[in-house]
Amino acid sequence: MNTMLRTIVISVLFSFHLVAIAQEQKLYLFITADSLKQGVKDQDGHFVIPADHPTVGYWSDGELIAESILDFYGMPAHQAFDFDSLQAAYTANTTYDRQGKILYHPFFFDNGADYIREGARRFVDVNTKKMGLVHPYGKILIPARYDFVEPLESGYVRVYNGVKRKVEAGGEHWSIVPDPLKKYETFVLNKDGEKVVGKVADAADTPVELWRDSLHYPSYYTVTNKKEQKLLARIQQDPHVQKIFMGEGAPYCILERPTSGFPYYVIGQVKQFTPDYILVDQEGQLYHFDYYKPKMPLKAYLALNKGLE
Structure with missing residues (x-):
């Protein structure tokens, strides 16, 4: 893939990732004039989180918080x-x-x-x-x-x-x-x-x-449902998932099951301090997930973070 096409593909994938952010109320970090405290304001300039907290962290003043x-x-x-x-x-x-x-x-x-x-x-x-x-x-x-x-x-x-x-x-x-x-x-x-x-x-x-x-x-995460057993087997063998978890060797487990408010399986590994999880929707589509940011299609996440094959 040439450089220009690669750039276009990544831009489209990143734009897809930002849709979920755009649909929500925008939040921005706010740092006080003396640079000692920070909080969060919404897109209209109203405080969502008061500037009560010391300026420690990885956000910068005015940064969009996803x-x-x-x-x-x-x-x-x-x-x-x-x-x-x-x-x-x-x-x-x-x-x-x-x-x-x-x-x-x-x-x-x-x-x-x-x-x-x-x-x-x-x-x-x-x-x-x-x-x-x-x-x-x-x-x-x-x-x-x-x-x-x-x-x-x-x-x-x-x-x-x-x-x-x-x-x-x-x-x-x-x-x-x-x-x-x-x-x-x-x-x-x-x-x-x-x-x-x-x-x-x-x-x-x-x-x-x-x-x-x-x-x-x-085994706390034992799965007896045949449909879920097939799902885990598919996840275990998926080459894109293997790139996320880097072959750590720990078994894949269903950590959460779909609910009305969160219609996804959450799949991860045990005994790991990994920030990476896989979401599976009702159609079987796979997403990268880390609880902090909006889900992202797995292939798009790999393209942005691991490089396109």
Whole structure:
């Protein structure tokens, strides 16, 4: 493909991607005159998110914001998080929807908001200082009732109560340890918040072995529906999908099923901090998806980001 034709094709594909953005109310980042605070205004200049947040992030003043959810550093003016250096749960971020509604406060991890993993992320209740698990768009999956929650893994999380933060030498890294002044407990929950007890020995019905756990658990993402089994097999073999996931080796799983408000299968990989997901619509069309931005036809995404074959 010559350079001019390639440029035209990419431009058309990118324009297709922007249709979803154009159909919504346009949002723009706003930075105060002293460059210390930032917020979001709509196309008419009205504040959607007040300029309460420090100017930390990857947007620039006046930039069009395409994201479906917006992670900002810091708390809004009417909220505060009184952090005790011994507590494990900590947040320094606020997640909004495009209407300016506060969805939740993601757990502070790896110098930022917690990653989305298997279609979920950890969050902190700023009042109780407890942790739970939330869908990226705000639906609470596991209420914030725990001192600490490990990342979601194969549909399961290990939760802890009666623990505190222990900062390692140098101050950069930390771990959780039992708090001698509290009752210590730990157990495993599935993504639905149900307590699950693992088995000591591996067995056909307990194929999942969790990180930091020698016990085995049932496969949370098991598919028995033949139509869905064929769908996963197709995804597994699709060469375009393989380019997205780069052959990591982790199995493909159905993380979400179609609903009236979101008529797509969400397919991803377990045990991965990958931002990449595949959407499948009712006609079987494939899209790239990352929960933050509008879906994009898979081939168009590859053309823009991986190069046309």
